[in-house]
Amino acid sequence: MSVVLGGGIGGLAAAYYLAKGGSKVALIEATNRLGGWIRTIKDPETGVRFDKGPRTLRVRGDPAANTLSLIEELGLEERLYPITMDQPSAKNRMIYVKGALHLLPSSVSSVFKIMPPFSKPLLLAMLKDLVAPAKKGKDDNIYDFVQRRFGFEVADYLVSAMICGICAGNAKDISVKFLMPQLFEWEQNDRSVLVGFLKNIVKSKPGAKVAGGALIEKALKDRWSIFGFKGGMEAFPEALTDRIVTQGVDINLGKEVSRISFQNGEVSCLVNGKMLNAEHVISSLPANKLSPLLKEEHPILSSELAAIPFVDVAVVNLAYKGKRLSKEAFGFLIPPSQQVPILGVIFDSCNFDAGDWTVLTVMMGGAWFDKYFGSNVKDDQLLELAVSKTKEILHVEGSPAAYHVSVMRNCIPQYVVGHFDRIDRIKSYIKDKNLPLELVGSSYTGVGVNDVILSARRAAETRLLRKAAA
Numbered sequence: 001m002s003v004v005l006g007g008g009i010g011g012l013a014a015a016y017y018l019a020k021g022g023s024k025v026a027l028i029e030a031t032n033r034l035g036g037w038i039r040t041i042k043d044p045e046t047g048v049r050f051d052k053g054p055r056t057l058r059v060r061g062d063p064a065a066n067t068l069s070l071i072e073e074l075g076l077e078e079r080l081y082p083i084t085m086d087q088p089s090a091k092n093r094m095i096y097v098k099g100a101l102h103l104l105p106s107s108v109s110s111v112f113k114i115m116p117p118f119s120k121p122l123l124l125a126m127l128k129d130l131v132a133p134a135k136k137g138k139d140d141n142i143y144d145f146v147q148r149r150f151g152f153e154v155a156d157y158l159v160s161a162m163i164c165g166i167c168a169g170n171a172k173d174i175s176v177k178f179l180m181p182q183l184f185e186w187e188q189n190d191r192s193v194l195v196g197f198l199k200n201i202v203k204s205k206p207g208a209k210v211a212g213g214a215l216i217e218k219a220l221k222d223r224w225s226i227f228g229f230k231g232g233m234e235a236f237p238e239a240l241t242d243r244i245v246t247q248g249v250d251i252n253l254g255k256e257v258s259r260i261s262f263q264n265g266e267v268s269c270l271v272n273g274k275m276l277n278a279e280h281v282i283s284s285l286p287a288n289k290l291s292p293l294l295k296e297e298h299p300i301l302s303s304e305l306a307a308i309p310f311v312d313v314a315v316v317n318l319a320y321k322g323k324r325l326s327k328e329a330f331g332f333l334i335p336p337s338q339q340v341p342i343l344g345v346i347f348d349s350c351n352f353d354a355g356d357w358t359v360l361t362v363m364m365g366g367a368w369f370d371k372y373f374g375s376n377v378k379d380d381q382l383l384e385l386a387v388s389k390t391k392e393i394l395h396v397e398g399s400p401a402a403y404h405v406s407v408m409r410n411c412i413p414q415y416v417v418g419h420f421d422r423i424d425r426i427k428s429y430i431k432d433k434n435l436p437l438e439l440v441g442s443s444y445t446g447v448g449v450n451d452v453i454l455s456a457r458r459a460a461e462t463r464l465l466r467k468a469a470a
Ligand SMILES: Cc1cc2nc3c(=O)[nH]c(=O)nc-3n(C[C@H](O)[C@H](O)[C@H](O)COP(=O)(O)OP(=O)(O)OC[C@H]3O[C@@H](n4cnc5c(N)ncnc54)[C@H](O)[C@@H]3O)c2cc1C
Pocket: 005, 006, 007, 008, 009, 010, 011, 028, 029, 030, 031, 034, 035, 036, 037, 038, 052, 053, 054, 055, 056, 057, 058, 255, 256, 257, 258, 284, 285, 286, 289, 313, 315, 408, 411, 412, 440, 441, 442, 443, 447, 448, 449, 450, 452
């Protein structure tokens, strides 16, 4: 039997892939619900739906192709809500700088123009890269890397904002390999990103195909940019849950794992005071939650896991009656240099049909949670701030007809400088000690849902191969 720890999207996907391969699986989840950070709620009075975590997924790249093939296996195609590249919510992303909203460049032609808040065409920033010196090293923070190669404005306005919009983190701490591993390699090997890029075009063979089935083909043909689910993102873990129930996975809710130990190639998990023995364990727990469970037997592994930092994010969902926005867009981000106490706002009702409602999600905190809110912030204060910033920046007047406030503690891991070396050390430790343990989830090799699902598939396949070989 295999045990899967955690019932977020990572644990559910791991259980699905294991069971699909013929394994007997028990899934252990500490809370009384499945889905982890993926949560959709419905306001009881207005019926408006709010997503607290993700609401859209990417279509490009292998992790996305894998998610789409999982969706196909689950027969969920009809429940998808595609957003195509020509829609404003796919094309228009904004930043708020010096008291005004600005569209981010979204086409090749825009690099030749001066697009405020940038003082020069982005092409000039790209040319800077040709003369900028390379800094040799194993890793760098993404802010310094971008400032060195493309200048202050690209680092400050564009990349710092994007890092907020992906991991709520500070670009001055986050590894360049998190977002731009290839660009960093080109700097190391070719001295310039542009030179590396051009050499790569010459070398690369056209027509490289991503893995996947009919749905990914359709998504690419129909030019999907991102997609969500009709009724909200929680439809996805719900469908996975239904499927693993059919597969016979033993789902245990409200059961917290408090210790993991290994002996004779097997594993024992202490679950609500009782020992559960298995041949193998896949942990989808966030690294900070897994760390204490291993401390007694594997202190080195435990401290490597504990060293992966997390940030808190406050998520305030707001619904206003009527159409209130003057610009259709995905939303806007605020670069940290602007010293505004919110990270950004998603325009949910531009992305999805919300009837006669304007639905917004205001995200706050992240790497600056303590600076702006301390440790005792009240929901009312967060709501008031979200409403007042919405009024100031988007000119949405009055009070929301519905709202929901959550402080999501330790919800996003931070891939700080040195993260990927740490992951290599963690993997080597598990391999060298021959532990029947696989790690899945957003703490390790990608913070998005697509990455998490792919990590679950790889972990399950590794386990199934080992079992078949034994
Ligand atoms: C505000 C926000 C916005 C996001 N937006 C996007 C987006 O737009 N696109 C995107 O791709 N991703 C987005 N993400 C990231 C995405 O939500 C995560 O990558 C994903 O949900 C992580 O899933 P997981 O299974 O790894 O972890 P989790 O969801 O954290 O699941 C882990 C589970 O383990 C359980 N657990 C913990 N400790 C124990 C224990 N001791 N015993 C048993 N069970 C335990 C927890 O209760 C939880 O259910 C966002 C995240 C947040 C917070």
